[in-house]
Amino acid sequence: MNSKLKSTCDSETVPAQADPLKYSFQDLSLGIFQGWCDKATHARLIVEGRILADDLKVNALYKGQTEVEDSACAFRYTLDASTLKSYWFKKSVLSGEVVFFNEQTQIVAHTINIDSRKLLNSVKNYNQVPLTDIGQVILESQLWDEAYYLQQVPAHEILHESKVIDYIIKSVYTGRSPCEQFNSQYYAAKNPDVIQSNVNPFYHYLMCGEKEGRRPSAYFNPKLYLDYNPDLSNWDLSLLAHLVLTGLNEGRVHNEFIKIQQADAAIDPYLAWRLNNEPIPYSEVVENLQGFKNNPIISIVVPVYNPPIEFLIRCIESVKSQSYPHWELCLADDKSPNAEVRKILKKYAKLDRRIKVKNRRSNGHISAASNSALELVTGEWVALLDHDDELHEHALYHVVNVLNEQPKTQFIYSDEDKITEDNQRFEPHFKSDWNLDLLYSQNYISHLGVYRADIVKQIGGFREGVEGSQDYDLLLRYSREIDHSHIVHIPKVLYHWRVIDGSTAMAADGKTYTTDAGIKALEDHFKELGQSVSVEQGKHANIYKVNWDITDEPLVSLIIPTYNGQDITKQAIDSILGKTIYQNYEIILVDNNSDDPEALAYFDEIGAHPKVTLLKYPFPFNYSAINNFAVSHAKGSIVGLINNDIEVINPEWLTEMVSHANRDDIGCVGAMLYYSNDTIQHAGVILGIGGVAGHSHKYFERNVNGYFSRLKVVQNLSAVTAACLLVRKEIFESVNGLNETDLKIAFNDVDFCLKVQKAGYRNLWTPYAELYHYESISRGAEDNPEKVARFNKEVDYMINNWDETLKKDLYYNENLTIEKEDFSYV
Numbered sequence: 001m002n003s004k005l006k007s008t009c010d011s012e013t014v015p016a017q018a019d020p021l022k023y024s025f026q027d028l029s030l031g032i033f034q035g036w037c038d039k040a041t042h043a044r045l046i047v048e049g050r051i052l053a054d055d056l057k058v059n060a061l062y063k064g065q066t067e068v069e070d071s072a073c074a075f076r077y078t079l080d081a082s083t084l085k086s087y088w089f090k091k092s093v094l095s096g097e098v099v100f101f102n103e104q105t106q107i108v109a110h111t112i113n114i115d116s117r118k119l120l121n122s123v124k125n126y127n128q129v130p131l132t133d134i135g136q137v138i139l140e141s142q143l144w145d146e147a148y149y150l151q152q153v154p155a156h157e158i159l160h161e162s163k164v165i166d167y168i169i170k171s172v173y174t175g176r177s178p179c180e181q182f183n184s185q186y187y188a189a190k191n192p193d194v195i196q197s198n199v200n201p202f203y204h205y206l207m208c209g210e211k212e213g214r215r216p217s218a219y220f221n222p223k224l225y226l227d228y229n230p231d232l233s234n235w236d237l238s239l240l241a242h243l244v245l246t247g248l249n250e251g252r253v254h255n256e257f258i259k260i261q262q263a264d265a266a267i268d269p270y271l272a273w274r275l276n277n278e279p280i281p282y283s284e285v286v287e288n289l290q291g292f293k294n295n296p297i298i299s300i301v302v303p304v305y306n307p308p309i310e311f312l313i314r315c316i317e318s319v320k321s322q323s324y325p326h327w328e329l330c331l332a333d334d335k336s337p338n339a340e341v342r343k344i345l346k347k348y349a350k351l352d353r354r355i356k357v358k359n360r361r362s363n364g365h366i367s368a369a370s371n372s373a374l375e376l377v378t379g380e381w382v383a384l385l386d387h388d389d390e391l392h393e394h395a396l397y398h399v400v401n402v403l404n405e406q407p408k409t410q411f412i413y414s415d416e417d418k419i420t421e422d423n424q425r426f427e428p429h430f431k432s433d434w435n436l437d438l439l440y441s442q443n444y445i446s447h448l449g450v451y452r453a454d455i456v457k458q459i460g461g462f463r464e465g466v467e468g469s470q471d472y473d474l475l476l477r478y479s480r481e482i483d484h485s486h487i488v489h490i491p492k493v494l495y496h497w498r499v500i501d502g503s504t505a506m507a508a509d510g511k512t513y514t515t516d517a518g519i520k521a522l523e524d525h526f527k528e529l530g531q532s533v534s535v536e537q538g539k540h541a542n543i544y545k546v547n548w549d550i551t552d553e554p555l556v557s558l559i560i561p562t563y564n565g566q567d568i569t570k571q572a573i574d575s576i577l578g579k580t581i582y583q584n585y586e587i588i589l590v591d592n593n594s595d596d597p598e599a600l601a602y603f604d605e606i607g608a609h610p611k612v613t614l615l616k617y618p619f620p621f622n623y624s625a626i627n628n629f630a631v632s633h634a635k636g637s638i639v640g641l642i643n644n645d646i647e648v649i650n651p652e653w654l655t656e657m658v659s660h661a662n663r664d665d666i667g668c669v670g671a672m673l674y675y676s677n678d679t680i681q682h683a684g685v686i687l688g689i690g691g692v693a694g695h696s697h698k699y700f701e702r703n704v705n706g707y708f709s710r711l712k713v714v715q716n717l718s719a720v721t722a723a724c725l726l727v728r729k730e731i732f733e734s735v736n737g738l739n740e741t742d743l744k745i746a747f748n749d750v751d752f753c754l755k756v757q758k759a760g761y762r763n764l765w766t767p768y769a770e771l772y773h774y775e776s777i778s779r780g781a782e783d784n785p786e787k788v789a790r791f792n793k794e795v796d797y798m799i800n801n802w803d804e805t806l807k808k809d810l811y812y813n814e815n816l817t818i819e820k821e822d823f824s825y826v
Contacts, residue, residue, distance in 0.1 A: 021037060021038060021039060021107060021108055022037070022038050023035065023036060023037035023038070023040070023100060023108055023110075024036055024037075025098050025110070025112070032076065032077070032078050032079070032122075033045060033076070033077045033079075033098075034074075034075065034076040034077070035074070035075065035098065036073060036074035036075070037073050037100040037107070037108055039102055039107065040073035040100040040101060040102055040107060040108070041057070041073055041101060041102055041103055042055050042056055042057045042073055042100075042101050043056040043073055043075060043098060043099065043100050043101065044056065044098070044099040044101070045077060045096070045097075045098060046096060046097040046098075046099065047088070047094055047095075047096045047114065048085070048088055048094055048095060048096075049095075050085065052077075052079070052083055053077050056073075056075040056077055057073065057075065073100060078124075078125075079119070079122075079123050080123065080125050080126065080127065080128065081123045081124075081125060081126040081131060081168070081169045082126050082127045082172075082198045084119075084120070084123065084169055085173060086169075086170040086173040086174050087173075088116055088119075089116050089117075089120055089157055089158040089159075089170075090154075090156070090157055090158070091116060091158075092115070092116055092117065092158065093113050093114065093115065093116065094113070094114040094116050094119070095111065095112075095113065095114075096111065096112040096113070096114050097109060097110065097111050097112070098110050098112065116158055117158050120158060120159075120160050120166075120169070121160055121161055123169070126168055126169065126200065127198060127199065131165050131168060131169070132165075134165075134168050134200060134203050135162060135164045135165050135168060137203060137206055137207065138164055138167075138168070138178060138202060138203065138206065139164060141206050141237065141238055141241055142237060142241050142244075142245065143178065143179045143181065143182065143238070143240060143241055143244060144164055144178050144179060145178065145179040145180065146163050146164070148177070148178075148179055148180055149163060149166075149167050149176060149177070149178055149179075150163065152174075152176045152177065153166075153176070164178075167200075167202075168200050168203065171184050171200055171201060171202065172188075172195060172198060172199075172200060172201070175188065177202075178202045179244075181216060181217065181220065181240055181243070181244050182201075182202055182205065182216040182217065182240065183216065183217040183218075184201045184202065186215070186216075186217050186218060186268060187201040187202075187204075187205060187209070187214070187215075187216060187217075188201055190214070190215065191204075191209070191214055194209070205238075205240075206238055210222045210238050210239060210240065216240050218255075218268055218269050218271070218272040219254070219255050219272065220240060220243060220254050220255060221254065221255050222239045222240065224253070224254070224255065225239050225242075225243065225247070225252070225253070225254045226239060228252065228253040228254075229247075229252055229253075268426075269824075269825055270417075270425070270426060270427075270428055270825065273428075273815070273825045273826070274425070274493075277815065277826075278492075278493070280394060285323050285394065285397060288397070288401060289323065289324065289397065292400060292401075292404050293404060294400070294403055294404050294407065295326050295400065296326065296379065296380040296381055296400065296403060297326050297327065297328055297378065297379030297380060297381075298324070298326065298327045298328075298379055298380075298381050298382075298383055298396050298399065298400070298450070299327070299328050299330055299376075299377040299378065299379035299381065299382050299383070299453060300319055300327060300328070300329050300330065300382075300383045300384075300385050300391075301330050301370060301373040301374055301377065301382055301383070301384055301385070302315070302329065302330065302331045302332070302373060302385045302386070302387055303331075303332055303334060303366050303369035303370040303372075303373055303386075303387065304331050304332060304333045304334065304336065304341060304345065304369070304387045305333070305334040305335075305336055305363070305366070305369065305387070306336040306337055306338050306341060307336075307341070307387040307388045308388065308500070309338075309340055309341070309344060311387075311388035311421075311498055311500070312341065312344055312387055312388065313344060314388075314390055314423075315385065315386075315387055315388055315389060315390055316329065316331075316344075316348050316355070318390035318391045318392075318393070318496075319385070319391060320352060321393050322391065322393060322394075322395065322396045322397070323393055323394050323396075323397045324394075324396035324397040324399075324400050326400075327354060327379070327396055328354045328355075328356060328376075328377070328378065328379055329348075329352075329354060329355045329356065330356050330358075330373045330374070330376035330377055331345055331355070331356065331357050331358070331373060331387075332357075332358045332359075332360060332369045332370070332372035332373035332375075332376070333345060333357070333358070333359050333360060333369075334360050334363050334364060334365070334366070334368070334369035334372075335359075335360050335361065335362055335363040342359060345357045345359075356376040358372050358373065358375065358376055360372055364464075365464070365467050366462075366467050366468075366470055367462040367463060367464045367465075367466070367467055367470045368462075368464060370384075370461065370462040370470065371461045371462050374456065374457070374461045374462070377453055377457075379453055380452070380453055380454075381399075381403075381450055381451065381452060381453055382450070382451045382452075382453045382456050383395075383396070383399070383448060383449070383450045383451075384447070384448075384449055384451075384471060385447075385448075385495075386447075386497075386498070388498040388500065389419075389447070389495065389496060389497050389498050390419060390495075390496040390498070391448070391494065391495060391496070392492075392493060392494045392495065392496070394494070395414070395448060395494035395495065398414070398490050398492055398494060399412055399414075399448075399450050399490070399494075402488050402490060406486075406488055408486050409486055409487075409488050410452060410455075410482040410483060410486040410487065411449070411450070411451060411452075411478065411479075411482055411486070411487045411488070412448075412449070412450040412487075412488050412489075412490060413431070413445045413447075413448060413449045413450070413487075413488075413489055413490070414447075414448045414489070414490040414491075414492055414493070414494035414495060415428060415429055415430050415431050415490070415491055415492055415493045415494065415495075415813070415815070416428070416429050416446060416447045416448065416493060416494070416495040416496070416497055417429065417493050417495075417496055417497070418496070418497050418498075418499050419496040419497065419498055419499065420499055421498075421499070421500055425496060428493050428815075428825075429444075429446070429708055430491065430813035430815040430816050430825075431444055431445075431489060431491075431813060432444065432489075432715070432716075432810070432811045432812065432813065433489045433810040433811065434484055434487045434489065434810075435715055435716045435810075435811055436484070436716060436762065437714050437715050437716045437762065437764055438710075438713060438714075438715035438716060438811075439475075439476075439479075440522065440544065440546050440714070441538060441543055441544055441545070441546070441713035441714050441715060442538075442542065442543045442544065442708075442709060442713055443469070443471070443472040443475070443518065443542075444708065445475055446471070446497075447495035447497055448494045448495040449471070449475065451474075451478055452482075455478060455481050455482065456474070456478065458481070459474075459477050459478060459481060461474075462474055463477070465520070466517045466518075466520055466521050467513075467517060468513045468514035468516075468517040468518075469514050469517035469518040469520075469521050470517070472517075472518055472521050473517070473520075473521035473524075473525075476521055476522065476525040477525065477528075480525070480528065480529070491813055491814050491815055512541060514541075514542055515537050515541045515542050515544075518542065518544060519535050519536070519537065519544060522535045522544055522546065523535050526546070531548075532548075532549040532551075533546050533547060533548050533549065534546075534547045534549075535547070538712060538713060539705075539709075539712040539713075539767070540705070540709070540712065543709055543712060543713050544713075545714070545768065546714070547659065548659040548660060548662070548663060549659070550655070550658055550659050550662055551662075553582070553584045553658075554584065554636065554637045554638050554658065554662060555584050555585065555586065555635060555636035555637060555638070556582070556584065556585040556586070556636045556638045556639070556640055556654065556658060556726070557585070557586050557588055557630075557631075557634035557635060557636035557638070557639045557640065557729075558576065558585055558586065558587045558588065558639075558640040558642050559588045559590065559627055559630040559631065559634065559639060559640060559641055559642060560572060560573070560587060560588065560589050560590065560642045560643070560644050561590040561592055561617070561623065561626045561627065561630070561644065562589065562590065562591060562592065562594065562599075562603075562644040563591075563592045563593060563594055563621065564594045564595065564596040564599045565599065565644055565645070566596065566598050566599035566602045568644055568645045568774060569589070569599070569602070569603075569644040570602060570606070571647055572642070572643070572644050572645065572646050572647060573587060573589070573606060573612070575646075575647045575648035576642075576648055577609070577611065579648045579650075579651045580648060580651060580653065580654050581651045581652055581654070581655055582652075582654040582655040582658060585611065585636070585640075585654065586611055586612070586613060586634075586635060586636060587609075587611055587612045587613070588612075588613050588615060588630050588633060588634060589603060589606065589607065589612055589613070589614050589615070590615045590616075590617050590626050590627075590629070590630050591603050591614065591615070591616050591617065592617045592619075592621055592626055593617075593618060593619075593620075593621070613633070615629070615630060615633060617629055617630075621744075621745075622740055622744040622745075623722075623738070623744060623745055623748060624737070624738035624739055624740035624743055624744055624748045625738075625740035625744070627641055627722070627737070627738050628737040628738055628740055631729065631732055631733070631737060634729060636729065637728060637729055637730070638658060638661050638662070638726055638727070638728055638729065639726070639727060639728075639729050639732055640654075640657075640724070640725065640726045641722040641723075641724070641725045641726075641727075641749070642723070642724055643722075643723040643724065643773065645723075645773060645774040645775060646673070646723060646724055646771045646772060646773050646774070647771060647772040647774075648771050649674075649770040649771055649772060650768075650769070650770045652768065652769070653671060653768075653769035653770060653771060654769070656766055656768040656769045657669045657671060657724075657726045657766065657769045658726065660714075660726075660764050660766060661726040661727060661728060662728075665761060665762055666761060666762055666763075666764050667727060667731055667753070667756035667757065667759070667761030667762060667763050667764075668719070668720055668725050668726070668727045668752070668753045668756050668761075668763040668764070669720070669725065669726040669727065669763075669764050669765075669766065670682070670684060670685075670717070670719075670720020670721060670724065670725055670763070670764070670765045670766070671720075671724040671765075671766065671769035671770065671771055672711075672765075672766070672767045672768075672769060672770045672771070673721070673723060673724060673770075673771055673772070673773035674702055674770070674771070674772050674773065675699075675772070675773070675774075675775070676772060676774060678701070678702040679699050679700060679701060679702065680695075680697050680698060680699065680700045680701075680702065680711070681695065681698065681773045681775060682695045682696075682698075682720070682721045682723065682724075682773065683695065683696040683697045683698075683700075683706070683710075683711055683765065683767070684696040684715070684717040684719075684720055684765035685717060685718065685719035685720055685721060685749075685750060685753070686717075686718075686809055686811075686812050686818075686821065687718050687719065687750075687802075687805065687806045687808075687809035687812070688806050688807060688808075688809055688812070688818040689818045689819075689820070689821055690818070690819075691795060691799070691806075692747055692750065692795055692798045692799065692806060693719060693747070693750045693798075693806070694818075694821045695721070695821055696710070696717070696765075696821060696823075697710070697711055697821065697822065697823070698821040698822075699821075700822070706823070707823035710823075711767060712767055713767065714764065714765070714766045714767070714768070715764070715765060715811070716762045716763060716764055716765075716811055717763055717764070717765045717811050718753065718754065718757060718763060718805075718809050718810060718811055719749065719750045719753035719754060719757075719763060720749070720753060720763060720764075720765050721749055722738075722748070722749035722752070723773050723775075724769070724771055724773070725749065727756065731756055731759070731761060734759065735752065735755040735756055735759055736755075737752070738751075738752050739751050739752070742794070742797045743794050743797060743798075744790070744794075745787075745790065745791070745794065746791055746794045746795075747794050747795070747797075747798050750798065751798065751801070751802070754802055754805060814826070
C-alpha cells in the first residue's frame with residue numbers, strides 16, 4: 001500500500017459482512033484528497049456540511065496496485081481556492097466527511113479533521129489560475145496596501161502566509177478591499193456578473209474591468225479620467241494607479257462630482273449623491289428662518305404601537321432636531337403591551353412642551369390611534385410620521401419655505417429614502433410631481449405628506465376599515481377637496497422610512513392586507529367621484545389597476561403609414577386583425593410612394609378588407625404631414641398613430657388604450673413597446689434626456705419592475721411615442737395635429753404631446769398594452785449628411801420652442817440623470 005495513504009476499517013457505516021470493506025484516504029489539509037474504496041462506484045467529499053465534490057469516480061491513479069485491484073472507486077481531487085469559504089478560517093480545525101457509494105447506496109462514511117491553516121496555505125489555484133499569477137498582477141499594480149487590508153481582518157482569523165493571496169481567496173465572500181481606492185463591495189454591487197463568475201473583483205478590474213469602463217468606486221470614473229486626461233493614453237499601469245500615484249496631487253478631474261469628496265472606503269452612489277446635494281449652509285438656513293413672514297405651527301401626527309424603543313427615541317429625536325422650531329409632536333399610544341413605551345412618551349412630554357401625548361385606553365388599530373393623535377393638533381398644517389421613522393433635520397424648514405414662497409399651497413409632499421436598523425440610508429425614491437394616474441396605480445406619495453389641518457378634520461380624519469392603507473385613503477379623500485394645481489412636490493429627501501421585519505418598507509408583500517385596503521380606498525374614492533370603474537391588484541402586491549368602463553365603444557381609426565415593407569406591414573396588420581379583442585376599429589393604410597410590386601400588390605389586396613382603407617400620399621416623406629392627411633380621412637372619434645413595424649402581443653391592447661383615451665381629462669395614450677429580443681424600446685418619454693427626450697427604461701429586460709415599479713403601473717407622462725399612440729380626434733385637431741413644417745421626421749410626437757399637455761390634458765402611458773416595435777425598419781438610419789442636418793434642425797426647433805419644459809419634466813425628477821434612460825442618480 002502507498003505509505004502516504006491512511007488505511008482504516010472503523011467507519012460507523014461499514015455494513016456487517018464477512019469481509020470488511022477496505023478503503024483509504026489522504027489528509028485533505030494538503031489541498032489534495034485521494035482515496036479508494038473497494039465495491040464503491042463513486043464518492044462524495046463534504047467540508048463543514050458543504051458538499052465540495054460529488055460523484056467522484058474512478059481514475060487511473062491506483063490501477064495496478066495490489067491493494068486496490070478490486071476497487072471500483074479510486075480518485076484524486078485537487079481543491080481550488082474558489083471553493084473555499086472565508087468563515088472556515090475563523091477556527092483552526094474543520095470537520096470533513098468522505099462518503100462512498102455503491103450506485104445509490106451509501107456503504108462507507110468517514111469523518112476527518114482538517115487543519116484549516118494547512119488547508120489555506122496548500123491550495124495553489126483560483127478558478128484554475130495559479131494564485132501566484134493573480135498575486136503578481138495585484139502586486140505589480142502598485143495599488144496593493146497590505147496594512148489597509150489587514151485593518152479589515154477580524155482578530156484571530158487564520159491568514160495565509162501571503163497576505164495578498166489571503167485577500168484573493170477571501171475577498172469575494174468578505175467584500176474586503178485591497179486598498180482605499182478600490183471598493184470591493186461597490187464593485188460587486190455594480191457588477192454582479194463578476195461575482196456570479198466567482199472572480200476576484202480587484203483582479204477582474206485590473207485585467208479587463210477598467211478597460212470596459214467599470215468603476216472601482218463611486219468616486220473614480222476611468223472613462224471620464226481618460227477623456228479629460230488624453231495624455232494618459234499610453235500610461236503603462238492602470239488609470240486608478242495613476243490617480244493614486246500622481247493624479248490626486250496634480251488635481252486632475254477624475255469623476256463627475258465638482259466638490260472634493262470625503263475619503264471613504266465604503267462609499268456608494270447614494271452616499272455620493274447625498275454629499276453633493278444634501279448639505280446646506282447653516283447660515284443660509286438661519287437667514288431664511290429669520291426671513292419667513294409665515295411661521296405656521298406644523299403638527300406632526302404619530303400613532304404609536306409597541307415600536308422598538310430605540311427607534312421610537314430616534315423618531316422623536318428627529319423631530320426635536322428640526323431646524324424649524326414651530327412644531328408640535330402629537331403622539332397617541334394605542335395601548336402598547338410594552339410599558340416602556342409610555343414611560344418614554346411621558347419622559348419626552350415633560351422635557352418639551354411641544355410634545356403632546358394621548359394614552360388610549362384600548363387598542364383600536366392605526367386609524368383610531370391616528371385620530372386620537374389628530375385630536376391633539378392645534379397647528380395649521382399636519383405632517384404624518386410613523387413611530388419608527390425619521391425626519392431629515394431640515395424637513396419642516398423646506399416645507400415652510402414652500403408655504404412662504406407659494407402661499408396658495410394646499411398639499412406638500414417630498415422625496416424619501418429607506419433606513420436600516422443600523423441607521424444606514426439607502427434606496428431613495430425620487431418622485432414625480434403630482435401624477436394623478438400614478439397615484440391611482442400606487443401610493444407613490446407616501447412620505448413626507450403635509451396636509452392642511454382644517455381639511456383633514458373636515459373630511460373626518462383617518463377612516464377605519466382601510467387599515468394598512470389609511471394614509472393612502474386619507475390622501476385620496478383629501479385630493480377631492482383641493483385644487484390640484486396647488487399641490488407642491490419638494491424634490492428633496494426629507495423622510496427616512498425604517499426597514500424592519502414586517503414593515504411595508506421591507507418588501508412589497510411585507511403586509512399583504514395593505515393591497516386589499518388600497519383597493520377598497522380606490523373603489524370608495526371613484527364611487528364618490530361618480531366614475532364607473534373597477535379596481536384590482538396590479539402586476540404585484542401594493543400596486544393597482546383601475547379599469548375604466550368604455551361606453552358605446554367609439555370607432556378607432558388606426559393610421560399606418562408605409563413605404564414598401566410588405567413583410568413588416570403585413571405582420572403589423574395581421575397581428576391587429578388576428579389578435580385584437582376590441583373590434584370597433586378601422587385601419588387606414590397610407591402608402592407613401594411605394595415602388596415594390598409585391599408591396600403594392602399586397603396593399604391593394606389588404607385594401608379590400610372591410611376593416612382596411614388604403615390611401616395614397618404621393619409626396620416626399622413627411623411623417624407629420626402623412627398622419628395629418630390620414631386623420632382628415634379618419635371616421636373614428638379616436639385616432640391611433642401606429643407604425644408599420646409593430647406587432648401586437650396582448651389581445652387587450654386596444655381595449656386598454658381606448659379605455660383611457662375615452663376619458664375626458666386624458667390626452668395622448670401610449671403603450672409598452674419591446675424590441676424583438678424582449679428588452680424595452682418604449683415605456684413612455686422622459687423630457688431632457690439627450691437634450692430633447694428619451695425613452696424611459698430603454699433596454700431594460702421585459703419582466704423587471706423598473707424604478708419603483710414604474711414599468712408595471714399606469715401613469716401620467718409628458719409624452720409617449722407615436723409608434724403606438726391613441727388620442728381623441730377632437731384633441732388632435734384642436735392642437736393642429738403634428739407639426740409638418742418644422743418637425744417632418746423626428747420629435748413630432750413629443751411636440752404633439754406637449755401641445756396636448758399645454759391644452760390642459762394629461763398624457764398617459766400604460767403597461768397593459770404590449771406590442772413589439774421593430775423601429776423604423778422601412779425607413780432606415782439617419783446617417784447621411786442631409787438627414788443629419790435635418791435632424792439637428794429639428795433638435796434646435798424643440799429646444800427653442802420648449803426649452804423650459806424640456807429642462808424640467810413634471811413626471812421625472814431633477815435628481816435623476818438626463819444622460820441615460822435608466823433612472824440613475826444625477
